[in-house]
């Protein structure tokens with residue numbers, strides 16, 4: 021067991037940050053949670069209209085259950101809003117976390133007091149210097165310190181660009197907020213009216229599949245869906261235990277087969293340029309069949325998200341050049357590569373270590389560009405880290421339910 025920290029800083033009050041906070045409370049470790057948003061679970065609230073494909077039984081840690089008076093159970097898959105309303109908000113207001121969460125406090129950077137990134141490679145010497153956090157809050161910028169920092173800031177605030185090769189296409193940056201980069205709500209008439217006309221959707225992952233399914237159902241919407249892969253597999257898992265996930269794959273496959281006259285799926289295509297044109301947007305597509313121009317009213321880019329590595333630029337965090345996840349974890353995940361995120365083995369605390377002592381990246385951010393992260397994995401990570409400081413105090417991770 022490592023010497024218990026004197027002060028823990030938890031960055032981000034998403035599901036994993038809140039679970040880490042509960043683990044600290046249970047273990048009687050002093051901690052503070054810094055949340056950039058005006059509410060806990062700000063990212064989950066932003067995609068609140070989306071239904072998760074994992075059920076309640078997988079979306080809460082055992083620890084969360086013990087801290088909630090009436091924890092939701094069972095096989096129903098909640099929406100993000102339901103998770104936020106029934107779990108995240110009540111946990112934040114409960115006695116274990118009351119007064120410990122600082123909302124509207126964005127962590128801008130983390131460094132080491134008295135040490136630059138390159139100055140010391142001895143773990144003991146670095147561990148002796150407290151971690152130093154620059155925090156932007158309602159009272160202005162301040163410095164706080166901690167000897168254990170858990171970066172649970174997620175990825176949803178950092179969308180990838182739209183252009184070929186993962187970089188912005190010419191003209192993309194100039195379009196600014198005309199490009200929507202988060203899953204749009206389509207629940208009300210007003211929401212749906214916003215997407216009337218021709219829509220260009222870019223991306224092939226679960227978010228893009230969700231958006232395509234919803235937009236394809238709107239009678240006033242003509243959808244062009246651009247997908248890089250000439251023969252997309254849609255992330256299908258044979259005999260998928262999660263019906264919600266399988267339904268997305270089935271719908272994407274039907275749309276690609278041309279079963280909806282208002283939808284054209286451009287496989288093997290990339291975005292070469294994007295320019296404003298008399299209130300619309302002219303998109304140049306590259307494809308094996310040659311270039312093609314489209315004139316569209318709306319642009320929806322769902323090309324994935326990756327966490328903000330700038331936060332720990334001054335620390336010795338070794339990132340994988342392929343996934344942008346911390347190196348040890350990335351190597352372990354690639355080594356045990358499984359296409360079904362339900363089948364992921366627990367990785368152990370050593371895989372979560374970075375060369376920087378006392379600094380860990382947890383939750384969705386810890387997976388970098390890998391899209392297999394599940395809440396369940398984040399709760400296991402919390403168990404492993406806090407358990408390495410106080411093994412007697414933490415609960416065990418939730419087992420994977422049988423198929």
Ligand SMILES: Cc1cc2nc3c(=O)[nH]c(=O)nc-3n(C[C@H](O)[C@H](O)[C@H](O)COP(=O)(O)OP(=O)(O)OC[C@H]3O[C@@H](n4cnc5c(N)ncnc54)[C@H](O)[C@@H]3O)c2cc1C
Pocket residue numbers: 031032033034035036037054055056057060061062063064067070071072073074125126127128172173174175176177203227331382383384385393394395396398
């Ligand atoms: C649309 C969608 C559907 C998903 N569906 C599922 C599903 O069905 N099942 C599943 O298991 N997983 C699902 N996931 C994946 C994953 O579980 C979620 O992304 C989950 O929210 C990750 O939790 P987290 O706590 O790691 O990060 P987040 O929920 O992203 O929380 C991060 C928090 O950190 C805050 N923050 C960010 N930057 C800073 C900063 N600099 N300083 C302070 N605070 C900061 C944010 O405001 C946010 O509140 C889904 C993800 C998305 C986007």
